[in-house]
Amino acid sequence: MYLPKAFSHPEHATRLMRAHPFATLVSCGTDGWPMATPLPLHWADEGGEHGTLYGHVALGNPHGALIRANPQVLAIFNGPHAYMSPSVYPDTERVPTWSYVMVQARARAEMVDVLDAKDALLKRIIGDHEPAYAQQWRDLSEHYAHDMLKRITAFRLHVEQVDTKIKLNQHRPESHVEMAAQLASGGENERALRDWMIALGMVKP
Secondary structure (H helix, E strand, C coil): CCCCHHHECHHHHHHHHHHCCEEEEEEECCCCCEEEEEEECEEECCCCCCCEEEEEEECCCHHHHHHHHCCEEEEEEEEEEEEECHHHCCCCCCCCEEEEEEEEEEEEEEEECCHHHHHHHHHHHHHHHCCCHHHHHHCCCHHHHHHHHHCEEEEEEEEEEEEEEEECCCCCHHHHHHHHHHHHCCCHHHHHHHHHHHHCCCCCC
């Protein structure tokens, strides 16, 4: 991705991947077209410098076979985003743009085929989103649980490179106060972007 130095914040990659786990997983298709699947990914502080992501797709999803054949993947995590009006500038010779927060993680997939390992992988994801369901999952009959596990293609994604882009007009300090004021009066995405401006020290709380 295009990543000007002013917008590069690798120190926030883990925070973003954990806060926005519903990612888009992209692979190079055999027909020359990319294949993309939306799915939740669990980040774990395991493996190399950038950690490991855990996920799965339905057995019938052809993306699973593609990952098995070509393990190089790109995981995209989108955080808050919003339109930015040129009215935030004190001068009028400006144009609109878009503010956003995102992470792109390049990874190499390792397939998880053993049922017990698949079970452990699912429990990681359940633990992220509904820990109380873990007991219900454990109480399922062995036949039913094994049948469900056989119906997924699971994988570990060993992250090799992470690019974190936080595009909040950092290079235009004359716009920051008005930009923060407009974001504060907006919806959930806008307010979240204002929180990021505060976190980066661009404006005061």
